[in-house]
Each structure stands twice: as C-alpha cells, then as structure tokens.
Amino acid sequence: MYELFYWPSIPGRGEYVRLALELAGAPYSDVAREPRGIEAMQRVLADRELAHPPFAPPILRSGALLVAQTANILLFLGDRHDIAPREEGAKLWAHQLQLTMGDFLVEIHDTHHPVSSALYYEDQRSEARRRTGAFLDARLPKFLSYFERVLEHDPGGAGGLCGAQLSYVDLSLFQTVEGLRYAFPRAMRAREAHCPRILALHERVRTEPRIAAYLASPRRLAFNEHGIFRHYPELDTTG
Amino acid sequence: MYELFYWPSIPGRGEYVRLALELAGAPYSDVAREPRGIEAMQRVLADRELAHPPFAPPILRSGALLVAQTANILLFLGDRHDIAPREEGAKLWAHQLQLTMGDFLVEIHDTHHPVSSALYYEDQRSEARRRTGAFLDARLPKFLSYFERVLEHDPGGAGGLCGAQLSYVDLSLFQTVEGLRYAFPRAMRAREAHCPRILALHERVRTEPRIAAYLASPRRLAFNEHGIFRHYPELDTTG
Numbered sequence: 001m002y003e004l005f006y007w008p009s010i011p012g013r014g015e016y017v018r019l020a021l022e023l024a025g026a027p028y029s030d031v032a033r034e035p036r037g038i039e040a041m042q043r044v045l046a047d048r049e050l051a052h053p054p055f056a057p058p059i060l061r062s063g064a065l066l067v068a069q070t071a072n073i074l075l076f077l078g079d080r081h082d083i084a085p086r087e088e089g090a091k092l093w094a095h096q097l098q099l100t101m102g103d104f105l106v107e108i109h110d111t112h113h114p115v116s117s118a119l120y121y122e123d124q125r126s127e128a129r130r131r132t133g134a135f136l137d138a139r140l141p142k143f144l145s146y147f148e149r150v151l152e153h154d155p156g157g158a159g160g161l162c163g164a165q166l167s168y169v170d171l172s173l174f175q176t177v178e179g180l181r182y183a184f185p186r187a188m189r190a191r192e193a194h195c196p197r198i199l200a201l202h203e204r205v206r207t208e209p210r211i212a213a214y215l216a217s218p219r220r221l222a223f224n225e226h227g228i229f230r231h232y233p234e235l236d237t238t239g
Numbered sequence: 240m241y242e243l244f245y246w247p248s249i250p251g252r253g254e255y256v257r258l259a260l261e262l263a264g265a266p267y268s269d270v271a272r273e274p275r276g277i278e279a280m281q282r283v284l285a286d287r288e289l290a291h292p293p294f295a296p297p298i299l300r301s302g303a304l305l306v307a308q309t310a311n312i313l314l315f316l317g318d319r320h321d322i323a324p325r326e327e328g329a330k331l332w333a334h335q336l337q338l339t340m341g342d343f344l345v346e347i348h349d350t351h352h353p354v355s356s357a358l359y360y361e362d363q364r365s366e367a368r369r370r371t372g373a374f375l376d377a378r379l380p381k382f383l384s385y386f387e388r389v390l391e392h393d394p395g396g397a398g399g400l401c402g403a404q405l406s407y408v409d410l411s412l413f414q415t416v417e418g419l420r421y422a423f424p425r426a427m428r429a430r431e432a433h434c435p436r437i438l439a440l441h442e443r444v445r446t447e448p449r450i451a452a453y454l455a456s457p458r459r460l461a462f463n464e465h466g467i468f469r470h471y472p473e474l475d476t477t478g
Contacts, residue, residue, distance in 0.1 A: 110349070131355065
C-alpha cells in the first residue's frame with residue numbers, strides 16, 4: 001500500500017504519479033485528500049528528523065522509503081510494476097523522456113507565473129503575456145514535435161514512446177495534452193493537426209480500461225486556475 | 240571511452256557531467272570542443288534515424304547508448320562508477336537531490352531570461368529585474384537552506400549529501416555554489432553565513448585531488464554571460 005502526498009485541490013504533478021499508480025493497479029491512499037490529510041502532509045514536509053527530507057510534493061511513501069520528485073517516483077514505480085521497460089538502456093530512455101516532460105511542465109507553468117510563484121497571476125499579467133507568446137510561438141511546437149518525432153520511430157506504429165506496451169511516459173504525455181487542451185484550447189487546436197501520433201497515443205491511454213475507469217471516478221481531479229495548467233483566455237492566442 | 244556533447248563556450252549543464260567524469264577518472268572526449276566538434280554535435284541533434292533522439296545537450300555516448308538529460312546521465316554514471324550510492328533507497332535519494340538541483344538551475348537561469356531563451360537579456364531586462372528580486376528574496380534562501388538542512392543530517396558531520404563518500408550530487412552542489420558566487424557575489428555573501436555545511440562541502444570538493452587537478456586544467460571553462468550563471472551587476476541586489 002503506497003501513500004501519496006500531494007496538494008488536494010489541483011491535479012498538478014501529483015496526477016502524473018496517480019496515473020502511474022492507476023495503470024499499475026497499485027493500491028494507494030491519496031493522503032492529503034483524506035480528513036486531516038493536509039496536516040499529515042505538512043508534518044512530512046516539516047519533519048526535521050527525516051534523513052531524506054523531500055523538497056516539495058509529490059511524495060510517495062512505500063514502507064520505510066520516502067521518494068520525491070515526480071520523475072524519480074515514476075522511475076521507482078517503473079522498477080516495481082509493469083509500467084516501464086526493464087532493460088538498462090530502455091529504462092534510461094523512458095526516464096530521459098520523463099525528464100524532458102518535466103522541463104516542458106516547468107515552461108507551461110511559467111507561462112502564467114513568469115515572475116514568481118509567490119505572486120498572483122494578476123500581479124504578473126503583462127510578463128505572462130510576453131512569456132506565453134514566446135511559449136506558444138516556439139516552445140510548444142518544439143516540445144510537441146519532439147514527442148511526435150519519437151513516436152515516428154515506433155517500429156510497430158501503434159505503440160507508445162518507449163515500446164509497444166504503455167509506460168508511465170505515455171501516461172504523462174496524455175496528461176500533458178489534457179492540460180494543454182484545457183489551458184490553451186485555441187492554440188492547441190492549431191497545433192494538433194501536426195501531431196497525429198501524439199493524438200493516437202492520447203486516445204489509446206484514454207481508453208485503456210484501468211485509466212478509463214480512473215478518469216470516470218471521483219479520484220480524478222479537474223483542472224482549475226490554481227495548478228500548472230490554467231485557462232486564462234487572454235493568454236490563449238494562436239500567434 | 241565516453242563522448243560528451245555539449246556547447247563548447249559555456250560551462251552550463253555540461254559541467255555537471257564533466258565534474259562527475261573527472262571524479263570517476265573516466266576517460267572522455269569533449270566532442271564539441273574539438274576541431275569540427277560542433278558539427279558533430281549538430282549531426283547527433285539532427286539525426287532523424289536515431290531511435291532515442293535527445294531533446295538537447297548535454298548528451299553522453301557510451302558505446303551504442305546515447306543518454307541525455309543531465310540528471311539521467313549522472314544516474315547512469317553513478318551506476319558505472321564509484322560516485323553514487325548503490326543501494327536502491329540511497330540511489331533514489333541521490334537522484335532526488337540531483338533533480339532538485341536541476342529545478343534550482345532552471346530558476347537560476349530564468350532570473351536573466353524570464354520571458355524567453357530566444358531573446359537577448361537586454362530585451363527582457365525589466366522582467367529580469369522583477370524575477371531576480373523574487374528569486375534572491377525567496378527562492379535562493381529556500382534552496383540553500385534545503386541543502387544545508389540535508390547536510391545537518393549527515394551523521395559523521397564531514398560527509399556529503401548522500402553519505403560519507405563524495406557523490407555526483409556533491410559535485411553539483413559545488414558547481415552551483417561556484418556559479419551563484421559568480422552571478423550574484425553580493426547576494427551570496429549575505430547568504431553564505433547561513434550555510435556553513437554547504438561551504439565546508441564546497442571546500443572538500445574543491446580540494447579533492449582529481450577535482451583540484453581538473454579545476455587547474457584548461458579543460459575547466461570559465462563562467463561568462465552566455466550560460467546559466469550570468470553576472471549582471473544590476474541584478475545582484477541584497478534586498
């Protein structure tokens with residue numbers, strides 16, 4: 001039984017871990033969403049006795065092990081469950097893709113918070129407009145083309161980013177596309193024509209039985225204007 | 240014999256890999272710094288035949304394996320050489336710290352490029368001033384206190400971030416402190432009094448024989464205003 005610690009009101013980075021746990025069919029408790037759960041998470045974050053203190057959520061507890069950093073948690077879960085390749089080179093490749101996804105997420109987040117996460121969006125609106133313009137113009141196409149290019153190399157043609165079987169990286173790409181569609185519906189409509197393989201993979205993940213059941217459950221959180229993916233119509237331009 | 244591919248004129252993220260290779264005593268060629276080396280790197284980046292294309296440098300070639308993403312390369316080198324713990328939990332912990340260092344680096348870089356990496360600093364100066372203010376005020380202390388707090392848990396008191404022996408994470412902390420001192424000498428002078436353990440570890444890395452020899456060699460690149468760590472005096476305030 002795993003314990004996941006993550007902010008209860010946003011999908012955020014926690015959702016990348018949840019999707020992996022759901023595909024693995026691994027039992028977990030979503031601690032901060034339970035009664036007095038936020039206090040439990042704050043206790044972990046403030047615990048001065050921990051030899052391996054996490055810097056920030058998401059955090060996964062597995063017995064005596066406390067693992068933080070999204071990509072690190074997924075690396076750990078990939079070793080334990082059948083949701084990542086096992087051979088050394090393929091395992092590093094999956095992790096490499098996940099780290100690139102993490103870089104993408106930072107850039108997505110910073111479109112609405114280019115000055116500071118400690119300030120409101122409203123206090124960095126003009127900077128956000130400039131940053132988002134540059135993001136939609138250059139970075140969004142660059143990241144999406146990269147993942148599309150990786151999928152072109154799939155020998156079978158119906159597989160995921162690192163082989164025929166679905167891996168945690170495929171789930172992450174699914175979630176990122178979901179978030180981008182929420183945050184930038186206009187810009188994404190313009191981009192999607194260039195990413196047929198990403199869309200096919202997105203559909204495969206969406207209809208995978210365990211994932212489909214999860215998405216239909218109350219465990220799945222909706223996007224909102226407190227997380228990484230935020231919909232501010234004035235930022236959603238098509239250049 | 241490893242081949243490292245990284246931009247030849249900046250220390251950047253490549254330096255985190257170089258330091259690990261140097262501590263490991265592993266032979267490597269720094270491809271892009273050799274004659275026609277940039278073309279060789281561009282060929283790797285443009286190669287449409289690669290099944291595992293890297294998104295960006297640094298990239299490490301080891302035989303048939305091409306590994307990218309700084310933290311991923313260090314994870315790989317940690318498995319091959321005696322520069323990281325081997326036991327699963329300790330190995331994940333080292334990697335977790337490295338990923339947090341990577342987050343720190345993104346924030347350091349974005350102080351001078353809060354709008355877009357494709358624009359000159361001069362074209363995002365006012366945004367940079369705001370972002371750097373928030374960084375020096377809140378984020379720099381938060382990250383440094385975190386690493387200081389981790390070192391407080393070192394049972395021996397003279398060790399590194401993940402055990403008595405020096406690991407790639409200790410080298411990374413050294414390099415980050417070096418870069419911060421270059422970029423923000425005034426702000427760092429004010430912070431360093433709060434980080435005695437980080438400074439002791441920095442000194443231990445600096446005087447480690449292989450690292451000391453490397454630092455004195457022409458292989459070591461100086462910081463400059465093209466990399467992650469840039470010194471713009473107008474940004475270096477103490478709040």
